[in-house]
Amino acid sequence: MRIWPFLIFLISFFYLSCDDKTTPLYVGTYTQGESEGIYSFEFNTKTGELTHNYLVAKTDNPSFLTFAPNRKFLFAVNEGETPTVSSFKVEDSELSFLSKVSSHGNSPCHIALNETGDKAVVSNYGGGNFALFSIKDNGEIDEAFQVVEHQTDSISSHVHSAEFIEDHLYVADLGKNAVYDYELRNRKYVLRDSSIVNMAPNSGPRHFTFTNDNNFIYIINELSSTITTAKRTDEGFKFIETVSTLSKDFKGDSFCADIHLSKDEKFIYGSNRGENSIVVFKRNNNDGTLEKIQNISVHGDWPRNFTIDPSGNFLLVANQRSHNITVFKIDKYNGRLTFLHEVEVPSPACLLF
Known part of the structure; x- marks a missing residue:
């Protein structure tokens, strides 16, 4: 009789494994080519395989996607002749269209929501501004309640990304070569600092990421192919360092795109368009400094965006010009990447788990 519990355990373990x-x-x-909008895959978090590719929403140039905090709604910017921002309801991996409003600027390239999911910010690269929207409980987007212009006669603005951090809104402006700090006051965002850290000339800040405690910010710079690190202080932010994302022997033009921290925050990853690589840095958790440990080919052309899967074991790259997504295994011990395989997708620009 004693053997049955053991057999049941073995059978259960077999099925679970x-x-x-x-x-x-x-x-x-x-x-502009073969793509029709937003596509969906099933990703295997054990093997890294991508299967069941199908179109889930026909929409114009959805170049950046994000979820509501509750993941019941998905939001997309729409680059095109009529720049807009759209929302969709998520039901069993399917998307149902909810709303669409003007982005209030040309070439919207990024959207982010706040922690409560009732506000969104859209960065308009061509418009030189960013727009703020209220999000209804049903996922629909209200018309913009605030549009902030960065454009001036002397320097062209190219707002590329923005993120809510508590009552602050941080905005990367590639054209103005600065990361701005806005603070929420009386339901409006008011400028607090037009440059949280001094950037080297022609850096071109594009995207940035904070550590979970918000004490360190890492800014990836498109024009100089660098990452700038700063630490929060009582007065604002203190510059730490700027490091190159390129291999020492690389010759030619290259432009950074995306940046992400590993799940355990021990490593930083960045994408290089031109060198067509992912750069890997080991991060010092105490002082925030970075040590480059790898530049690996993306096995494609023009890695605009990449993401880390929910398990933290895989990194996936959207290669816009070569029309493929490449999958890499992450070594959690040393942070290094190993190429696994690829799938074909027309003009991928953003990946969202």
């Missing part, structure tokens, strides 16, 4: 866990991956694209 064989149970492949999948999660949906949404892909934003450019639709």
Whole structure:
């Protein structure tokens, strides 16, 4: 009789170990060619395989995607002749269209929501501004309640990304070569600092990421192919260092795109368009400094965006010009990447788990 519990344990362990866990991956694209909008894959978090590719929303140039905090709604910017921002309801990996409003600027390239999911900020690269929107409980987007212009006669503004951090809104302006700090006052965002850290000339800040405690910011610079690190202080931010994202022997033009921290915050990853690589840095958790440990080919052309899967074991790259997504295994011990395989997708621009 004693053997039965043991047999039941073995059978349960066998089925659990064989149970492949999948999660949906949404892909934003450019639709000037074969693409029709937003696509969805099933991603296996044990093997790294991508399967069941299908169109989930026909929409114009959804070049950047993000979720509401509750993941019941998905939001997309729409680059095109009529720049807009759209929202969709998420139901069993399917998307149902909810609303669309003007982005209030040309070439919207980024959207982010606050922690409560009732506000969104859209960065308009061509418009030189960013727009703020209220989000209804049902996921619909209200018309913009505030539009902030950065454009001046002397220097062209190219707002590329923005993120809410508590009552602050940080905005990367590639054209103005600065990361701005806005603070929420009386339901409006008011400028607090037009440059949280002094950037080297022609850096071109594009995207940035904070550590979980918000004490360190890492800014990836498109024009200089560098990452700038700063630490929060009582007065604001203190510059730490700027490091190159390129291999020492690389010759030619290259432009950074995206940046992400590993799940344990021990490593930083960045994408290089031109060198067509992912750079890997080991991060010092105490002082925030970075040590470069790898530049690995993306096995494609023009890695505009990349993401780390929910398990933290895989990194996926959207290669816009070569029309493919490449999958890499992450060594959690040393942070290094190993190429696994690729799938074809027309003009991928954004990956969202």
